C-alpha cells in the first residue's frame with residue numbers, strides 16, 4: 304500500500320523582505336469565488352494584514368498598486384475619500400468611516416515569510 308502523501312505546507316502570502324519597512328503590499332489570494340484582495344503592512348519584523356476593502360463603500364484602498372500609506376507614512380489611507388487607518392489594528396481614525404475598522408486577516412511571520420494563520 305502506498306504511503307499517504309505529505310500535505311503541502313501552505314504557501315506564504317509573501318516574504319517579509321518583499322515589503323519595505325513602513326510600507327504595505329497588495330496581494331491577490333486564491334482564485335475564482337475564493338479570490339481575496341489582501342494588504343499586508345510591515346512594521347519592523349511584524350506584519351499586519353487586512354482585506355483590501357474600505358469599510359466606507361468597499362473600494363480597494365490603494366490608488367495605484369502597493370500605494371497604501373498616508374503621506375506621512377503613519378497610517379494606511381484609502382485613496383477614494385482619504386480615510387486613515389491605524390496599521391496595528393485597522394481602526395479608522397479619520398474620514399467618513401471613522402470608528403469602523405478594516406477587516407483583519409490573521410497572519411504570522413515565520414522564517415522571514417508572512418503566512419495565513421492556520
Ligand code: FES
Nearest residue numbers: 357359381384386
Ligand atoms: S471608500 Fe474609503 S474613504 Fe470612502
